Amino acid sequence: xxxxxxxxxxxxxxxxxxxxxxxxxxxxxxxxxxxxxxxxxxxxxxxxxxxxxxxxxxxxxxxxxxxxxxxxxxxxxxxxxxxxxxxxxxxxxxxxxxxxxxxxxxxxxxxxxxxxxxxxxxxxxxxxxxxxxxxxxxxxxxxxxxxxxxxxxxxxxxxxxxxxxxxxxxxxxxxxxxxxxxxxxxxxxxxxxxxxxxxxxxxxxxxxxxxxxxxxxxxxxxxxxxxxxxxxxxxxxxxxxxxxxxxxxxxxxxxxxxxxxxxxxxxxxxxxxxxxxxxxxxxxxxxxxx
Ligand SMILES: [Zn+2]
Numbered sequence: 001x002x003x004x005x006x007x008x009x010x011x012x013x014x015x016x017x018x019x020x021x022x023x024x025x026x027x028x029x030x031x032x033x034x035x036x037x038x039x040x041x042x043x044x045x046x047x048x049x050x051x052x053x054x055x056x057x058x059x060x061x062x063x064x065x066x067x068x069x070x071x072x073x074x075x076x077x078x079x080x081x082x083x084x085x086x087x088x089x090x091x092x093x094x095x096x097x098x099x100x101x102x103x104x105x106x107x108x109x110x111x112x113x114x115x116x117x118x119x120x121x122x123x124x125x126x127x128x129x130x131x132x133x134x135x136x137x138x139x140x141x142x143x144x145x146x147x148x149x150x151x152x153x154x155x156x157x158x159x160x161x162x163x164x165x166x167x168x169x170x171x172x173x174x175x176x177x178x179x180x181x182x183x184x185x186x187x188x189x190x191x192x193x194x195x196x197x198x199x200x201x202x203x204x205x206x207x208x209x210x211x212x213x214x215x216x217x218x219x220x221x222x223x224x225x226x227x228x229x230x231x232x233x234x235x236x237x238x239x240x241x242x243x244x245x246x247x248x249x250x251x252x253x254x255x256x257x258x259x260x261x262x263x264x265x266x267x268x269x270x271x272x273x274x275x276x277x278x279x280x281x282x283x284x285x286x287x288x289x290x
Pocket of ligand 1: 060061064079080
């Protein structure tokens, strides 16, 4: 999400991530947020942190001694017990925010409150990456043994410019797919149950593939849960997949179906088939969705 310096964008990125996790059926995650401030606040904080950690460097692990030279912020991510003791008393970035960054963070929190999204402020979240500015956030799961970050992100106002683009406010997030799968597994396959599909749109040949992708996109736009083949499976494998994802209906689009504007719409529960115009498949599905 780019093009805005407004705190609304930070909140939107967080809310989209929250919604994504919710839709995947992941509910045992905690949202933690923090603000790293803009470049000026960051500089002041970095100086304070350098001074503090520098004066305690002998008590840190070897990794942290390396980290300290590269970026003192990364020391804060260390899980070693002896480092944790030092980290606990380290200066806190929130104390170094200037008035504008403070207000920005307060507004992000106010919007989240209004959205009904629960969070806690965790001043130890620094995301380990240098390109973040102001808001950073993590969705942390307790359901996979060791505590793990399932999804993390924030604002990165300087990233686009640093990569050679025009200066532009931006915010976003990334999801750790492997962590995500672990969480889903720990939740006893809630994923499959909640991933029930309205229709699977299979394809034979490239015309079917193109048509199928277009239809899938337009159905999703209309709120219909549709999925199509994007990996070139055989028809048999496609039907097997349609069963696996719990599709309620399926079609297979090929050259004939497209030429004749007619396709067999199969009810996957009863096995019944009805002929439907390809050009009217979207409207037909609108009447059949749950
Ligand atoms: Zn360490």
